[in-house]
Amino acid sequence: MSNEAIDLGGNTAGEAARGGERRRGIDRVIMLLEALLKHRAPVRVGDIAKMINAPRSTTYEIVNSLLEAEMLENVGGDGHVYFGRAMHLFGWAYSHHNVHxxxxxxxxxxxAAETGETVQLCGMRGNKYVVLDCRDSPGPFRISSDVGVEVPTPWTASGRLLLGHMSDEEIRAFVPAEDYRLPDGRVICEDDFLAEVAAARAQGFSETSALADRFTWCMAAPIRDGYGAIARTLCFVLPIDTPEPRRAELLSLLRDRARSLSLSNG
Structure with a gap:
């Protein structure tokens, strides 16, 4: 009989340890890709090791494997790496396979072509709001947000819709206290935010002005999944001085297009 210890599931302790190592390795790959996504620029491997709190030798092994798979590529010839061509192909495959x-x-x-305005597709990532895709206004005054950058939900019109399935208590636990502070130092009252979430839930759309950016007016309409949940929003980002009749026209158009994209009436 083998001298290796047997665990209660019938696996050897050695197999369990190897399984744990593989899991840690997978976790570190995910952490590495997340770190690059948040950094949004090429990074030296040594700096990646610090970002994911992993040994340099382990990080180099992971990076080399990802380079061989073309999921990463060397940039600039000075030890910096960033996403490679395989990542583009993965994204292309997702966008073309997913009919919705x-x-x-x-x-x-x-x-975007009809209105000449900035159009965004937005959603949640963890407890933060993200722009999933964007079509910038072709006009001289352009307003846009970087795709994939995580933003506190209270700063956004979409956030008031995307949290609409939660109770006040759940929202209080979900949104960090620091997320109510805007970039210019102003603080959104938590109770006001909860009331605005309730209003967005009742009326089926949300509008905000001069929050994350004092020059913008944002409006969002829900795209519902097959269960009626709001997983994404369709948005316009407008100059804050857009006349009210124009805003009303755009909001009506936005709500109509978002309803046409929804898989359920809610």
Whole structure:
């Protein structure tokens, strides 16, 4: 009989340890990709090791494997790495395989062409809001947010819709206290935010002005999944001095297009 210890599941302790090491390795790959996504620029491998709190030797092994798979590529010839061509192919495959996502992108293209305004597709990532895709206004005054950058939900019109399925108590636990402080130091009252979430839930849209950016007016309409949940929003980001009749026209158009994209009436 083997001298290796047997665990209660019938696996050897050695197998369990190797399984744990593999899991840690997978976790570190995910952490590395997340770190690059948040940094949004090429990074030296040594700096990546610090970002994910992993040994340099382990980080180099992971990076070399990802380089061989073309998921990463060397940038600039000075030890910096960033996402490689395989990542583009993965994203392309997702956007072309997912029929609903293709419909959303086609709708965004048409909205931007018809209105000349900035159109965004937004959602949640953890407890933060993110722009998932964007079509910038072709005009001289451009307002846009970087795709994939995580932003506190209270700063956004979409956040008031995306948290609409939660109770006040759940929202209080979900949104960090520091997320109510805007970039210019102003603080959003938590009770006001909760009231605005309730209002957005009742009226089926949300509008905000001069929050994350004092020069913008934002409006969002829900895109519901097959269960009626709001997983994404369709948004316009407008100059804050956009006349009220124009805003009303755009809001009506936005709500109509978002309803056409929803898989459920809610």
């Amino acid at each position: 996502y293709r419909r959303i992108i086609e709708t965004m293209d048409r909205l």
